């Protein structure tokens with residue numbers, strides 16, 4: 202949960218998750234929709250899919266016990282080089298080379314590595330591998346992370362307080378802030394699309410569908426939206442609607458993904474009959490439990506703000 206997200210944002214999700222599914226076997230037995238619903242709002246939804254897939258592999262193929270080596274851990278869904286090394290070093294005392302963003306920064310400065318990221322990663326790993334002790338490798342990894350987070354900071358590192366300053370090339374050369382070198386960032390593409398929020402006239406329920414299980418926001422719920430992605434725009438305008446209704450433009454929502462920015466037009470309509478497409482009605486009371494990502498929750502809110510009062514509410 203903490204990958205790319207702050208402790209403050211994660212705290213309540215973590216508590217809810219561990220209360221609802223206290224063991225790896227409990228999580229493995231949970232329905233996909235329940236897990237995606239409990240994750241909704243945290244973003245990076247592939248992590249939730251991988252977490253669930255990982256719990257199932259650990260339960261079914263490893264008798265409910267996590268494997269203990271970096272190599273075996275890396276074979277689990279969603280666990281890459283960094284996580285496998287960190288778990289192996291911290292939980293199982295394996296002298297695995299742990300390299301996160303903080304350790305990358307400290308290492309490129311210690312050795313004044315001129316190659317820009319990401320090409321420098323191989324050399325960084327080799328240096329970290331050589332530095333990692335066989336005694337208390339987990340403490341070493343955490344000490345390096347803390348050094349990067351508190352002393353060897355991106356700007357104005359506190360070299361006078363640094364316990365490894367004597368051997369640091371970047372400090373000796375008076376240019377620690379020049380590392381790590383990075384290639385100039387490409388501008389993020391701006392994509393467009395449309396979301397269609399159909400509301401049931403009788404009670405204000407919203408028509409939702411499930412997104413495909415792979416790809417962006419995979420497995421999450423949404424009011425039907427057009428085929429937008431990081432690589433292409435989706436359809437826009439009334440003609441892009443998934444079924445005929447009295448669609449009117451309610452507004453738009455913007456959202457920044459890691460690799461692109463997206464603006465969705467929000468169209469809304471009141472209908473009586475079920476549309477002839479796959480999906481289900483989510484009543485106003487059940488919307489909170491739906492696996493709606495933040496972007497789609499915003500789209501529903503925009504539609505809601507322009508909707509006429511329902512019969513139920515006006516009673």
Ligand code: SF4
Pocket residue numbers: 307310311352353354358359360363364365366367369370371372377
């Ligand atoms: S001496 Fe300065 S630049 Fe070098 S590792 Fe320590 S804090 Fe970072």
